[in-house]
Amino acid sequence: MRMLQLIKRICKQVLRDKRTLALLFLAPIFVITLLNYIFPDPDDEVTIAAVNVNDEVIDILEDNDIIVKQENEMDIQSYLEEGNASGVLEEKDGNWTLTILNDNPMDEGPAIQGSSQAVMETNLNDLSDNIDNMISNMEDMSAGVEEMMEQLPPEVAENMDINMDTNINTDIDSEIDMDNDPISVEYIYGDESNTFFEILNPILVSFFVFFFVFLIAGMSMLKERSSGTLEKLLSTPIRKSEIVFGYLFGYGIFAILQTAIIILYSVYILDMEIAGSISNMFIINIFLSFVALGLGLLLSTFVSSEFQMIQFIPLVIIPQIFFSGMLNVDTMETWLQWIAPIMPLYYAGNAMIDVVLKGFTFGEILAPLSILFLFIVVFVTLNILGMRRYRKV
Amino acid sequence: MMQLSNMSKSFGKQTILQDVSIDISANQITGLIGPSGTGKTTLIKCLMGMEKYDTGSIQIDDTAVPNRKLLNKIGYMAQSDSLYHDLTGLENIQFFAHMYGRKISNKAVQSTLNLVQLEQDKNKLVAHYSGGMKRRLSLAIALINQPEYLILDEPTVGIDPVLKLNIWDQLHDLKKESTLLITTHIMDEAMKCDQLLLMKNKGIAASGTPQEILENFGVSDIDQVFLKLEEIEYANASAD
């Protein structure tokens, strides 16, 4: 009853505060959209300038959707600085050189990959031509030997006991099939190479849920403390747990709405591909948003101004990004591997990747969900205990 | 009946209240007066169970403080306005009324608003209230659940003289059902109390009806009592 009134009050306050509403709903959409367009499309074409490069290599480059500009000798650095191409490929005395500025890995990566592949393929072609030559030489040779044998007297030939297999298999398929990639890549999850954004997106969804909910819950609890209304509230017979749960569910409503909007927007407007079910994405993020609520409320206990609340962001929020599945925790320093398990975003981010990219089912994400739930229980308990500062019972 | 016996309270090394024993009798207005920083607010917070006291005991209606259920019987007005600025006056009252868990009729809300003369402005956001209006709204909130005990920490600061008289009349009316404890710095308000508690030096320096106190100290107004107390203290100090 009291809790319901508290929830009603919070809803009223949030709905009246247009800026908070914008921060909750528009800000994450804006940032996610921005990121979607900032990361280049892998199908975008890369331009390479070719100097002294034979037509065969150029053909292969062009087959791989690389735009090739044939150029003469030039000042490579200024040519690249002017943005004419992502790299310059040269051949000198059989040595291949690709020059890049090394300031834009997004375009230069594909340039390096494309040109080394082209050079490798030409070398392979040469090799297979050589093999062809060798085989035809051998055929000539064996024909010569046979001829010779026929001219020898029969008894000599028998004694020599040369078991000449004259049927050298001349059907050897010496033609290496150049239409295929030199390496064929098998994808265990998904069916094409994931762009960075595709890996990042599910993590970002969770990050925004975490960040904005943390901020808004923390700020409003801080306001409640500094305006004296929390103390006033505690002078009424309300239970401390009713306050904490009232806050949790009051802001929880908005957290759930925000989660829904971010997820639906990512999936339906930005076409984020999801291998698993969208409802599992909801569940993970709703759990996470309640963790963020609990943490925000708790940290507001330790600050006395909004500025101090902001200071917690680089301390508490930013480090969590690194552990959220973007980087492989298993290969980090040992002490970092110990830190990862205390971060809620570590569980949520990895669970999101599991659902979105690997199509994990609800049963398979049960473990991270239980840990997130544990976080909620711990934060709620600490919050209730923290209220003792204002009232002893 | 509110009873403090041998209650002490300190913040860290600073002792604020030492061996304070008070009986606050029912259906009377008890005024708690004393210089700024003597611990009036601290005493009130201990009485409500919001602050922990170190030794002694506090009882309200034979129930030991702190006790959450006791808060049902208490209406409290803090020294600083504790209002939701993004809600209207009426919404503030209604919200706190619900916190007492009792059904509070619209009529009761209306008459409380009339008492503090906020009927006109009840639908304004508190952010747009004047200082005195906020004070009046806080008072209305303390009265809303018709509490047995009313604890008001400087209720009339920033309220104009006419309204102040009006409010004091109402407070005397409330005595029929309630016991009131009020702090104030205004001496003619002190004179309107039934009982006075004078706080000085970590404890109660004098108590009784205003008339008794004036007679005991042989002075004509309460301000002079504090001057007298200083003199006595000074005399004692130089005698040592």
Ligand SMILES: Nc1ncnc2c1ncn2[C@@H]1O[C@H](COP(=O)(O)OP(=O)(O)OP(=O)(O)O)[C@@H](O)[C@H]1O
């Ligand atoms: N939370 C606290 N921590 C430390 N010291 C405190 C705390 N609250 C009050 N004090 C100190 O206790 C003393 C009494 O404060 P209190 O607010 O009770 O005074 P008061 O009698 O209500 O004064 P005023 O008439 O100005 O309201 C002051 O010296 C104050 O600094």
Ligand SMILES: [Mg+2]
């Ligand atoms: Mg005070």
